[in-house]
Amino acid sequence: MNSSDNNNLSEAQNELYIWIKNYMKDFHHSPSIRQMMQAMGLKSPAPIQSRLKHLQQKGFISWQEGKARTLQIVDEVLGGVPIMGSVAAGGLIETFSDVNEELDISEVLKKKDIFALTVNGDSMIDACIAHGDMVLMEPIKDAYSLRNGTIVSAMVPGLGTTLKYFFKRENKIFLEAANPAYEPIELNLEDVVFQGRLLAVWRKV
Amino acid sequence: MNSSDNNNLSEAQNELYIWIKNYMKDFHHSPSIRQMMQAMGLKSPAPIQSRLKHLQQKGFISWQEGKARTLQIVDEVLGGVPIMGSVAAGGLIETFSDVNEELDISEVLKKKDIFALTVNGDSMIDACIAHGDMVLMEPIKDAYSLRNGTIVSAMVPGLGTTLKYFFKRENKIFLEAANPAYEPIELNLEDVVFQGRLLAVWRKV
DNA sequence: TGTATTAGAGTACATTTGTTTTAATTGTGA
DNA sequence: TCACAATTAAAACAAATGTACTCTAATACA
Numbered sequence: 204m205n206s207s208d209n210n211n212l213s214e215a216q217n218e219l220y221i222w223i224k225n226y227m228k229d230f231h232h233s234p235s236i237r238q239m240m241q242a243m244g245l246k247s248p249a250p251i252q253s254r255l256k257h258l259q260q261k262g263f264i265s266w267q268e269g270k271a272r273t274l275q276i277v278d279e280v281l282g283g284v285p286i287m288g289s290v291a292a293g294g295l296i297e298t299f300s301d302v303n304e305e306l307d308i309s310e311v312l313k314k315k316d317i318f319a320l321t322v323n324g325d326s327m328i329d330a331c332i333a334h335g336d337m338v339l340m341e342p343i344k345d346a347y348s349l350r351n352g353t354i355v356s357a358m359v360p361g362l363g364t365t366l367k368y369f370f371k372r373e374n375k376i377f378l379e380a381a382n383p384a385y386e387p388i389e390l391n392l393e394d395v396v397f398q399g400r401l402l403a404v405w406r407k408v
Numbered sequence: 409m410n411s412s413d414n415n416n417l418s419e420a421q422n423e424l425y426i427w428i429k430n431y432m433k434d435f436h437h438s439p440s441i442r443q444m445m446q447a448m449g450l451k452s453p454a455p456i457q458s459r460l461k462h463l464q465q466k467g468f469i470s471w472q473e474g475k476a477r478t479l480q481i482v483d484e485v486l487g488g489v490p491i492m493g494s495v496a497a498g499g500l501i502e503t504f505s506d507v508n509e510e511l512d513i514s515e516v517l518k519k520k521d522i523f524a525l526t527v528n529g530d531s532m533i534d535a536c537i538a539h540g541d542m543v544l545m546e547p548i549k550d551a552y553s554l555r556n557g558t559i560v561s562a563m564v565p566g567l568g569t570t571l572k573y574f575f576k577r578e579n580k581i582f583l584e585a586a587n588p589a590y591e592p593i594e595l596n597l598e599d600v601v602f603q604g605r606l607l608a609v610w611r612k613v
Numbered sequence: 614t615g616t617a618t619t620a621g622a623g624t625a626c627a628t629t630t631g632t633t634t635t636a637a638t639t640g641t642g643a
Numbered sequence: 644t645c646a647c648a649a650t651t652a653a654a655a656c657a658a659a660t661g662t663a664c665t666c667t668a669a670t671a672c673a
Contacts, residue, residue: 215650231480232438235630247652252632271476271630271659275436311612331611333536354613406536406609407516408559420620440660452622457662476629476660 212261219243219254220263224276233266233274311403317341318399320356320366326380327366330354336406338366340399346392354401360394366401417466424448424459425468429481438471438479516608522546523604525561525571531585532571535559541611543571545604551597559606565599574602 212220222242226234234242239251255274258264267273311317322336332338332354340356343349355369357378367378367388376395378388417425427447431439439447444456460479463469472478516522527541537543537559545561548554560574562583572583572593581600583593 230478232478235476236632237630245651247654248631249633249653250651253650269631269658271440272478273435273437328536331533331536331538331541336536401613403613404609404611408606408608441662442660450621452624453661454623454663455621458620471661474628474661 212258212263215243215250216254216257219251220258223264223274227274227276233272235272311339317402319405320364320399322366326382326385327354328382330368330381332366332381332404333406336404338401339403339405341402343397343400346397349397349400356398356401358396358398359388359390362388364398369397417463417468420448420455421459421462424456425463428469428479432479432481438477440477516544522607524610525569525604527571531587531590532559533587535573535586537571537586537609538611541609543606544608544610546607548602548605551602554602554605561603561606563601563603564593564595567593569603571606 219239222239223234226238226242236248236251236255239255240246240248243251245251255264255266259266263276265275317339319337319339322332322334322338325334338356343355349355349369349371351370353369354366355378356364356366357369358364359378365378365388367380370377370379370387371392374392376390376392378390378395380387424444427444428439431443431447441453441456441460444460445451445453448456450456460469460471464471468481470480522544524542524544527537527539527543530539543561548560554560554574554576556575558574559571560583561569561571562574563569564583570583570593572585575582575584576597579597581595581597583595583600585592
């Protein structure tokens with residue numbers, strides 16, 4: 204959802220919506236109604252109120268009544284990047300479709316208490332997690348609910364913090380690398396402190 | 409930079425700074441001075457003004473004078489995730505250090521005109537880009553400045569859009585996969601349209 | 614101890630800003 | 644053309660809000 208149709212927005216509503224998104228991208232705070240008025244070339248706040256109301260009814264924006272500059276873009280707080288389509292990384296043939304989705308990184312970022320770790324080494328290389336990658340982790344509340352195959356960061360006394368596949372078999376914990384060069388680590392549940400569960404991988408080139 | 413020392417901030421300043429960051433994470437707009445006043449348990453706006461001034465002088469925040477709720481966190485607009493340390497993904501031993509950095513995803517997201525593509529297939533698997541990953545791309549202004557080894561998305565007539573390593577040798581363009589199962593594609597410069605240069609990889613699990 | 618510095622309370626004020634209301638204007642369809 | 648609806652202008656209002664100022668209390672320091 205970006206520029207062209209935007210569902211069932213009128214021309215004026217869409218223009219305002221786009222302007223607001225750009226303003227908030229630039230200044231990181233909501234514009235005031237009178238600013239929008241000026242930007243739209245209007246001479247009274249009423250039309251803006253009307254358009255805002257419509258945008259709200261259609262679920263595009265929301266704000267706190269009576270409070271200044273509390274507008275926010277619904278469900279796309281920030282970090283929305285337009286997804287232009289998909290690329291073949293094989294032999295598939297595909298063309299750029301129009302923009303139909305948005306990559307919402309903030310959906311993950313919004314979670315509370317998440318943290319990031321720098322990956323050191325290549326033991327997870329077969330899971331496509333390379334040396335230097337950043338992994339976004341979510342704290343693990345109870346280790347009992349961990350499912351086999353989950354990638355976790357765990358603190359193994361004497362071994363340090365490590366990123367591995369988690370498996371549980373017969374009250375034994377196995378931490379397995381995604382690289383045949385590394386042997387699985389076998390542990391008792393009480394010997395390991397799980398720090399986080401893998402949410403996402405971020406690699407900046 | 410997160411909770412503990414925060415450079416040379418006083419206790420009160422740091423408390424306010426943390427509170428503001430959390431407020432803005434929750435509501436996606438700046439709090440008002442009187443809200444901060446309440447939150448800090450104060451009964452007059454003056455102390456908040458003072459603390460804000462200090463925070464500004466030390467470069468933590470900024471705002472537009474006279475405008476309501478225009479506060480912003482400097483240089484960490486959003487998307488800052490604390491980096492808790494690094495994990496061994498090999499045999500390395502490393503412990504959680506304290507938080508000393510922040511993963512600033514927004515640094516990439518702030519760039520204008522970037523777009524995302526969904527990866528389809530496994531031809532870039534040796535570059536640790538897997539099927540289903542999202543790749544963040546930056547538009548390519550001029551193809552002449554592309555350096556060998558850059559990962560690009562290119563539109564090859566009759567073949568579609570594809571993600572490959574870029575190489576140029578003797579006025580010929582080679583698009584090579586990171587997977588020995590795929591043959592390099594040889595092209596003339598005029599036969600290919602480069603769409604983007606790889607900025608980052610995002611994988612949500 | 615006494616003084617200087619800082620932080621906070623209390624108050625007041627001007628501006629910004631959301632909201633309401635009414636009238637004028639424009640557009641649309643019968 | 645006429646009536647009806649939607650849009651806009653204009654003005655006014657009240658609440659929210661940033662800012663400035665004075666006075667008091669706490670703190671630090673010599």
